[in-house]
Amino acid sequence: MKYGTTVGTAVCCGLLLVGAMAGCGRKSDISLSPRDALVQGWQNFRLAEYDLATQDFNAALAGAKAGSDEFLQATFGLANVWNLRRPGEDTARAKKLYEQVIEQAPDHDLAAWSTLALARLQHVVPVGHDPDYPAVRAAYRALIEKYPNHLAAKEASIYLNALLISTLETNQLLQAVSNLKAYIESGAREFRAPALSLLAVSYNTLGRQQERLEAEIESFKNVEIDPANPFNEYAWAYWNIATIAEFEVGNFELAREYYRQLIKEYPADIRVFPSKEALARMDRVEAELSAGKKVTR
Amino acid sequence: MIRAAFSFVRSYFALILVAATFAWSAIAIVSYRARGVPPGAITIRLGHWQLEASVREAIDQMAEEYRRTVNPNVYLIQDAIPEGTYGQWVSTQLMGGTAPDILQVGAMLPGNIWLSYYQRFFVPLTRTVERPNPHNVGTEHEGVPLRKTYKDGMKTAYVDEMQEYMSIPLAQFGSRMFYNKDLLKKLTGLDEPPDEYRAFLDVCEKIRAQQGDDGRFFIPIACSGYHFGMMGGLMWEPLTYRAIEKADFNRDGSVGNDEQFVAFRTGRLDFDFLPYRARFKMIEEMTRYFQSGYTGLTRDEAVFLFAQQKAVFMATGTWDARSLQEQAKGQFNVGVMRYPFPTPEDPFYGPVAPARPREQVGTGFQFGIARTSAHPDVALDFLLFLASRMGNQELNRIIGWIPSIQGTETDPLLRAFEPNIVGIYGAMNFTLGGETVVRWNQLQALYQVNQITYQQFADTYKPFYLERGLLDYMEQSRDWRRGMQRNELFLAGIRARALFSEGAESNTEWIRYRALTASRQVWEELNRSRQLKLMEKGIATNAVGPYEYSPEVLEIVKKNLKRKADQQ
Structure with missing residues (x-):
């Protein structure tokens, strides 16, 4: 091959490579204000662009006044990236950053969320490890005590009681019942429906079915639904209450009411045929019992 | 020189x-x-994988109609890409920033890849779906939010991981049994085949006994690996419906693979269970009427048999209706029927077939708008035109598919596809993972070709499932923990959105955060703990199932009845 050809080919390849490299790799806009950098950082976080999110949060950190709201937001953002990114997580670094937020502004909104994140780090452990449950429960309790009215504490309360219930041990269940009753009586609106559902689950394990049914009905009345989500609907709740009323409490009248509601409001739901069968089954069972016959399955 | x-x-x-x-x-x-x-002029490019002539023709005609009635300055160019290369094509177009304004989405690439593309390259449509479609003015959908004009509430378009609507679906799909009307008449004397299962088997028997001019016996049903699953979903799988009474421990109305395992492991379910025996019996009866070697054949080979008039029946979907009609033109008439199914009076199947199978109303043929579009508003308006009551009806009339919008009229041939939304459904789920699935598939393949009996199937699979299934179950537990971590990540993003929002939007975002936290991060641990407890307790063959009455409850019902009678 001639020297000229080799040089020409090399130049062309070089140009192509430079061109290709110029098009590769996305960069974050570092000329943004701290506030905009934070918004962009969270956007990149949601897109799983963790390196870009880190750049954005670092840019916000550099541009913000130490100790300011934006400074704390950026630290919290960075902590979330290092905590939750996969691969490349660095939970030790995340912990430090969360602790920084708590230390710098213990009364700030983000201090409560950082405390929750630290508790969750102990609870949601890597695959193959078991959480240190007493430590996790202690962390949730500490958060609830420190920030009693904060949403993070209410969320922690739900996790704490779910953990107690999942032991299926009577003492722990009774403790959960007491906690959840107190939570509901406090008048908290947030996480009220899951608190009532957890109460119902506790009663179920304790064999207190009538109380379970009442708690489920209350939970249904308090459920928070994202109106834009087409998969969020009440069909499951109707079915849940109807089946508890039928099979655990023996309250056929109430069961009928909820089965009918499901059929009427959700005619295309998968449980419509089973609901129709349930209505027919209850009629048959009542007829057999009234006639003194043995109930057939 | x-x-x-x-x-x-x-x-x-x-x-x-x-x-x-x-x-x-x-x-x-x-x-x-x-x-x-x-x-x-404004040029809108639209990329899709539907190479059927009627689809391209329909899109062109609708673009022409749009230009005539809505915006005379808009021109549409289609990029029709074969299915086999659509995934690569769409990837390079999106990454290179040269994607068409509108792209068909949702298939030809794995779901997680589409998710990442939606996040990076597509325009979210959530706000649009909550507003009325402007092209529905003067119809019954005037003033109705777009998503509520859909037969399925636009569920197909919703991406749960993003909590956003990302596409506009334009057609509904379903599957049925197609048949050669002339051949059926000639071989059986019938104008229409029966959809009662036993009578249908008799018809198949009659067909199988007759030879064509070439001396070869007619094949009652043209089948392939592709068609087998389609038939199963609406024939033998629903026969397992009664298993929910034994194994739906969390009472969500279905049997999950974990519940299936726990039910087997605790002796609540077994292969002696009538609904499971019924499923396998129906497979054995139906496969007698398929052509030999069907498991190794492709979809096209089965279609070829049908088009060559060597087979009378073939299962397929709305997507094939028009092309089958075209292939049969001048040779024979194509009919469409519901899948044959036993009646509740059937001596064997009756107890497990209390109703006809339920069909899911599913929409597809969905399109998203690329963020790089120079005219995203025009692209969206054109899609809304196609999703309007009249536009959707016309588009699907030309293609020969079923419209996805409520209140639209369907082509007469496709009326038989009107889904049965109330009925029974499958409740057998052995897809626990790893080796148990592989073994299941191997043994079922042998059963399908009559190499083993049902008893041999059950005797071989059950011990394997109980032993190896535990490993798969535990692996699934690990997946559940991974899922919890992914949920933490997802919820952190949702919470950040709430933290940065203000006013009414802030309220909605916090409701979303709380609803998602409650639904995703609380119950899984409890379910697992309950299932493990059940397995620890060991065999409980006579345990009261989740939809069965205990003697105590029957006693309460009795008392309630007595009290009611006393009051009267």
């Missing part, structure tokens, strides 16, 4: 070839895109 030029060409031949090819393709693309488009 010539010599020098020749020498130059010889030296740089490879580079010249590359440059010439590049120049040719650039010119070809530019001239293709500019074809028939007057200067200054």
